[in-house]
Amino acid sequence: MTTFPATRPWHEREDWEAEADRRGLSSRERALVDAYRRDGFLVVEDARVLDEIDADGIWTRLAAHFGSDGSGRAQDAWSDDPAVHAIATHPAVLDVLRVLYGREPFPFQTLNFLSGTEQRTHSDTIHFSSLPTGFMCGVWMALEDVTLRQGPLHYFPGSQKLPELDYEDLGVPPVVGALGWANPNTRTSYTLYEERIAALARESGFRMYELAIARGTFLIWSANLLHGGSPRDDRTRTRKSQVTHYYFTGSVPFRPMFSRRSEGRYAVSHLRDVRTGQWIVPSLDGTPVVFPHCGDGLRAIRPLGGICHALARVAGPYAVLPESPREALAQTVRKVAHKLRR
């Protein structure tokens, strides 16, 4: 079976202080890193974050996505809505992520919620993980003032240090059939996952906190932090928010809930960078990768020698994930030829 790099985000390292010196971090930045490595989340207050953005117009423009009780979500509105795009790509957010991870962050998914989601506690690593592990995070931004009565976000500081647990680890049956929420088996397995995580959260001794924050404040959670949405005590009140999910360059994104890690078979995600709309080229710390099909819609992940990657960098992103070195090269050559013809 392929072995993958054991790289972790630099903020997790024991010698992080020496590394912070090497990176020339200011004392404010060091305090952010210190808190993030300890707690697995950060709350960033920046009163001016939404100044130039028509965030209030989001709810009119996306009204069709929400029920009369405020339920529902608008997924990936970034492709049409400039305000959602601007929040996902906000320099104030990207700057903090660069400090925390030391790699270039790219947003790949947005979710807008009109009201509290009441989502049960989970870790994003069941939805989105990466190889090497840990290069993913979520950012939750309040788009109105949020009190504890509106179904606030909840989270368990320190829980990011638990092992990254997938269905195999938790004894949840694998999803059989199509890889998506339209398949009823996906819901059945996920409900069982939520029950196992609720028990883990109860037994692990981590304390739950809830987030009451002002409009424009944002919380960054690291991939493995346990979090969810608390009950909406006042169901007449909205709780306008945007969640944006980010990966970092030099990693291969995949969806653990559909993957069979012990068999080396992965539900690999081919994603667009919200900043540019371009497909991203996944790599393992910069080493190019191909993705042979291996049944049930799953892929193996195989690192390649350097020449394909060097060529791919010249040609730009792959249109589809290459299955073999030959296909990677063929795609690259086609792109270069196309560029030369223009």
Ligand SMILES: O=C(O)CCC(=O)C(=O)O
């Ligand atoms: O906003 C919430 O209530 C929870 C959001 C959440 O858990 C998520 O997007 O992963």
